[in-house]
């Protein structure tokens with residue numbers, strides 16, 4: 001792999017080698033530019049992806065860790081933020097970012113998603129807005145992502161999906177028992193189940209093997225490169241160009257600017273905690289919906305006293321996360337859901353917000369199983385079951401292979417008061433201000449989740465589950481994996497942080513390309529984040545060629 | 550095609566991966582499974598006996614192995630020596646409280662381990678809303694159902710109990726309902 005000296009001014013410095021960062025690295029290096037990617041986490045390889053529930057789900061071998069990177073949380077700005085035992089915002093922290101351990105649900109947005117404000121009007125207390133781009137603008141890049149990364153699905157099977165210029169490059173993965181049960185029950189209810197589109201190979205593709213259905217998928221890395229992470233796909237392509245260096249264990253702490261307000265590079269801690277300054281002509285920030293705003297807020301200077309790209313004070317605001325309750329069903333015969341990928345069937349019948357409901361909100365529902373042996377024994381039994389002892393043991397023994405989950409993937413309204421700021425007191429392991437999260441769901445979000453939960457229960461009833469139960473714990477206090485909206489894109493510099501091509505309104509050679517750009521919540525954001533990255537890279541490369549950055 | 554019929558050779562054909570990587574992965578897997586529990590490092594043998602008596606009521610031995618046979622106590626010892634070393638004080642304090650509760654319930658008793666099973670269950674019922682019990686329950690479950698490399702789940706008793714298998718590959722049909730003829 002090509003290595004650059006920090007003193008060498010590279011064309012692009014990318015921060016974060018995740019779902020979007022990997023694509024930026026590949027596209028820009030393939031277009032002939034020199035690229036350094038700073039990734040705070042390690043460079044793990046397939047051999048490191050053991051089947052070890054404790055290591056990967058409890059010891060954070062691949063995710064941010066609360067001891068190293070604490071977070072404080074409060075529901076509103078009026079309350080003191082409290083240090084949390086469990087994290088609120090979770091993300092992948094290694095080369096490949098969240099794309100390595102994600103469940104790989106790969107849903108495009110609908111055409112209507114880009115015009116929610118025009119279609120539904122304003123929602124009190126929320127900052128619902130239209131996107132500055134349309135589905136048609138993004139469609140070629142959805143297609144490019146699906147083809148280059150490898151996505152399995154069945155075009156047209158979801159009658160609600162928007163038009164597409166090409167079918168999925170790979171057929172759907174084999175249906176699991178949860179999928180069969182879900183498909184029968186939803187059809188009986190007049191709904192429209194379809195094979196879940198997954199960024200996982202159902203067949204060998206472009207030199208990678210098909211999924212072997214090992215089952216250690218969500219929250220694990222794929223040992224055989226069948227999951228279409230950026231680690232398995234575009235990052236090796238970037239390295240092969242000979243113009244891209246992926247630099248792991250490099251925790252960026254500040255983006256530097258000159259007196260003209262242009263970015264000159266970034267300071268990071270290397271593996272030995274030495275501070276290094278990497279010089280660059282332009283910077284692409286791909287550190288995700290949580291770390292991108294934090295880094296901008298930490299990059300204060302006399303020219304940008306409120307933090308970089310933050311003249312309107314919107315950096316970190318409009319935080320949106322995944323929403324949706326779980327409903328569980330117990331069945332007579334073994335489903336053996338511990339095998340293969342998490343989910344194989346979904347519905348979009350309740351996706352588009354329905355004005356008749358009297359609130360704003362919609363979402364999809366899928367059938368899945370995201371337990372592993374220990375997590376199931378800890379919390380997989382019905383609420384009224386014993387928690388220990390002989391009867392508990394017998395229930396765990398019987399239920400593990402017979403339980404499935406219906407999970408809703410619901411909208412989350414953008415609100416300015418939901419934000420990421422710097423904690424004034426708590427510091428992380430590098431001595432940097434901890435992330436302070438202020439978050440609560442909009443009342444409409446809660447009504448919507450409740451509506452969807454009722455549909456989930458109906459489906460389980462139609463499926464004749466032997467037992468049905470739900471989990472309605474307050475999601476404003478639990479961990480979230482979809483981190484969106486904190487540097488939203490828009491045409492108006494007063495109401496957005498980046499423009500329609502992800503360029504910071506305030507800084508000409510700074511681009512934010514990741515979950516932070518999203519204007520409205522995506523039920524499964526990664527497909528759109530990656531399509532946006534392909535689109536942004538196309539444009540940025542063009543601008544660089546014209547010397548217009 | 551039953552899973553067993555996919556030979557390693559076929560697997561090579563399916564997965565473009567070097568033989569060395571495969572061998573290394575298999576080796577790591579085998580080591581993990583063969584791991585022998587080490588001697589206790591943090592807990593004294595008296596403490597270990599008392600804690601084990603509780604874990605053996607959380608996951609009792611009946612017609613299948615329980616926490617004791619799984620070596621859960623070795624998992625706990627190791628957790629307290631490594632990734633949960635900051636929980637040691639909670640254990641010391643929790644056990645002190647639990648012994649006190651034992652003496653309240655059974656004034657003439659000598660130890661938790663020496664109580665009759667029914668008495669042990671009564672003791673657990675008296676403490677099962679405490680923070681310490683939650684931690685001990687979590688550790689017992691992690692030790693019983695986690696990877697054997699952490700000292701517990703000996704002979705994979707936890708996984709056998711629930712019908713879980715740790716493999717690199719499965720093939721469809723995976724369960725009863727996807728094996729049924731499709732209507």
Ligand SMILES: Cc1cc2nc3c(=O)[nH]c(=O)nc-3n(C[C@H](O)[C@H](O)[C@H](O)COP(=O)(O)OP(=O)(O)OC[C@H]3O[C@@H](n4cnc5c(N)ncnc54)[C@H](O)[C@@H]3O)c2cc1C
Nearest residue numbers: 016018019020040097098103104105252291514515525526
């Ligand atoms: C368990 C789980 C399941 C998920 N399942 C799905 C799913 O099924 N479908 C879906 O669409 N999404 C899913 N997601 C979400 C998905 O992972 C994210 O949407 C996606 O990875 C976000 O992409 P990104 O490019 O914005 O950021 P990321 O992929 O998070 O990449 C950001 C990278 O930047 C690095 N970084 C951050 N700060 C710094 C710094 N200061 N210096 C250097 N590097 C830094 C991070 O370590 C990380 O590698 C899941 C997430 C989790 C955790």
Ligand code: SF4
Nearest residue numbers: 211212214215217222
């Ligand atoms: S289930 Fe398939 S894609 Fe997921 S980790 Fe296992 S082999 Fe890889």
